[in-house]
Amino acid sequence: MTLTAEEAARFAGLLEDNSDALVATWTERVAATLRGRLSHAELQRQHSELRKAFQQALSGGAQAIGDEPAAELRAQLSDLSASRARQGFSVTETAVSVFAFKAAVLTIVDQGGGSEAALRDYVALSAFVDEAALFTSDSYVRVREELIADQAEQLLELSTPVVKLWEGVVAVPLVGTLDSARAQVVMERLLQTLVDTGSPYAIIDITGVPAVDTQVAQHVLKTVVAARLMGADCIISGIRPQIAQTIVALGIEFGDIATKASLADALRYVLGKTGQAKRLGR
Amino acid sequence: MNQQGELIQVNSDQDVVRVRQLVRTVAVAVKLSLVDQTKLVTAASELARNTLVYGGGGTVEVTTVDNGRRPGIRIVFADQGPGIVDLDLAFTDGYTTGSGLGLGLSGARRLVDEFDIVTAPGAGTSITVTKWCR
Amino acid sequence: MERVPVLKIGDILLVSIQIDMEDQTALQLQEDLADRIVATGCHGVIIDISALDIVDSFVGRTLASIASISRVLDAETVVVGMRPAVAITLVELGLQLPGIRTALNVELGMDLLARERAADDWEFDEGDAEDESEPETPAAAAP
Structure with missing residues (x-):
């Protein structure tokens, strides 16, 4: 179930038209999970940037997360996982930012009447977002491993005077x-x-x-x-x-x-x- | 993901020295630690000498590899010699059919991270060793 | 094939291996040293391997043979300057170098040989005409 070019273009439009409502719902959901460990304003900033990146990727015709038009989106997701990893969030708390995007989009689709065509589109988009979430988890793990390796090295330096x-x-x-x-x-x-x-x-x-x-x-x-x-x-x-x-x-x-x-x-x-x-x- | 294979024919003492020098150069290039460089070059020296003395000459191929997390070096020693009849015995410390100390095979295995041997009586011997960066 | 030069300093033959030796070169060194010990009557051999970046089992065995041969010819061999990485590798390889005396550098190697000689000559020490070839450099200061 990959995203077709038309579906991607339709969603790009949807994301543009409902940008404020989407970011608001999205931030709401994520904030509930993180229980105040990131400020509302900070989340809002991250999400509006991510929304822009999603829109850009989709309007550029990205069908999978590895596609060329999604380059900016990937960069954003990597930054997000790196900062969450450094701040000590778990991998769930990091990926939730991406998964909650789906829920937020569904709310918008529902408000638009929820026709069968719209729902079919939504399922296609959902696969794309899942990929994005997996990509986020992968980069989270990579950053954590780097952190651990760095710390191990620092310990070694500390510990052995002759x-x-x-x-x-x-x-x-x-x-x-x-x-x-x-x-x-x-x-x-x-x-x-x-x-x-x-x-x-x-x-x-x-x-x-x-x-x-x-x-x-x-x-x-x-x-x-x-x-x-x-x-x-x-x-x-x-x-x-x-x-x-x-x-x-x-x-x-x-x-x-x-x-x-x-x-x-x-x-x-x-x-x-x-x-x-x-x-x-x- | 393999690149840059380099092949050396091993038919004389001098070739064993060339194998050591090539392995050293590649080990420095992939940034193995000094101790790991020394271990790998020593293992290569032992195995290249085996290829020459017991295998009657053969080839040594040095390749840089990457397992996605860290780079490494893979070396393949191949000969068309008589092969090894009893592998368990050949890996016993101190066992030798030649005039060596009997540490070549068993010692070399301790110096690398991965060690594979394919051999059969009369069918030659091929040994593949890999050392990964820490 | 290159040859490793053997230098005579006083009662000691000094060999500094500066090249990546072929097996033949190592065997040649073994022969050369035996000849020189007999020709010079030296009682000590110092082999400096600080320039060697590896010692494999062949070189290790050659060093052990040199030590045994010189002992038969009444000369003591000291291998000096082994690099840490080489020592660690030899331990892992399982090579023990039995019968080889070692020292950290040429100077400590010469001290070791001088001490050995002194211990050997202990009972004949008085009024001996033979003078020591070099001044003693104490290995450690006494408290």
Whole structure:
């Protein structure tokens, strides 16, 4: 049931002739759904622009939302979904603006007498509007995904300082839950710092990590092995009692990796080793 | 949605180096992270060497791909060699019929996101690997 | 085929791999090094791989062979300058490089070799005529 050129032209006329009444009914319905979270004036502005875009698309002969004359309409719908997504509206609350348009148009058609021909036209238009609503939902989802990706990236930037503790010793205090992406960032940053500072020792402090599962342990172990391949030694510190129990219960092998209860212990251990190394070198 | 396939004949040591260089160039172009570039080039090096040593030479085709959400690189290693008789065994760490460390196939699989192998005794081997941008 | 140059500095042979090696080049390096260790009587080999953007299993195996061969010839090998991305990839690949000593850079590699020698020579240290080839640079300051 696609829209024919004549039907589209008839609706373009209808939208033009009844513009004020249409926008009013439309805004009324949407405002009821959003319960005052967007001002009446704001909605009215959005809807009159959308109405104009619908009219433009239809008078240009658009039969589907992907058609060339509907380009402006698509742009408007994308803007609408982007702003609703950013303001934290749900996908329903976003699509309702488009669906309510149908209801508003039906009211106008009814007022015009509701002849059988007019209703048939309406069904054809309805398919077009449904497409527009689907398009809106799609762009809403896309914007939300972008938002989430951005936020995840910002979190990563925040969360992983690598600090120099002593000449030749760097430390990375891990805070919060380690997922695989974050663990990878930590790992890369730590190893790069070892190279940049020429530090043969790194202390990974996990005091701030609430829980250790096999995956987290795997990541820490891989970091230690990679550091060894590069010629640096890692010490793990800040293992709390319940984490020690989990590690043993999960059967995770720390092998010959040095583990210390506190950062201070770890530093003392490293300085002991470098002191010894230095004596041997003399 | 595939574009820009580039084909390299692999018949010598030098060709393996050319495969590495091509994969590196394409990986930089689609903006893989440094670690992912390194993983992909290493996997390509292992598999191209397999094509040369075990497959008796063949072709390597590098294509950029896009799954609609993110770009990636697909590499196909094809040879007309003897094929692989026991795939499970070939994927076992440390197993080798040649003089290598036996990490080529299993290791390469861990370095990429997707790994497909089509082989039969006497019918050659074709391995397709894909790495996606994060 | 290109060849990787081997430099002699004091008691150490220094190899800095600056090219994307063909497999043959790597094997040639292995031979060259064995020859040079015998010819010079050096006791240490430093292989700088900081310019390598990948180390695959073939190069890894060659490095391991070089280390074993030099050990037989009484020279200790240290591989230095491995890039983080390379190390991460090797871990994922499952390559352990057993028997290879590593250091972050050439300087730390030389320290390591000097320490090894010192430990070896511990009991013969007194009144030894052999002078140290380079001044010590301490790896870390003592507190």
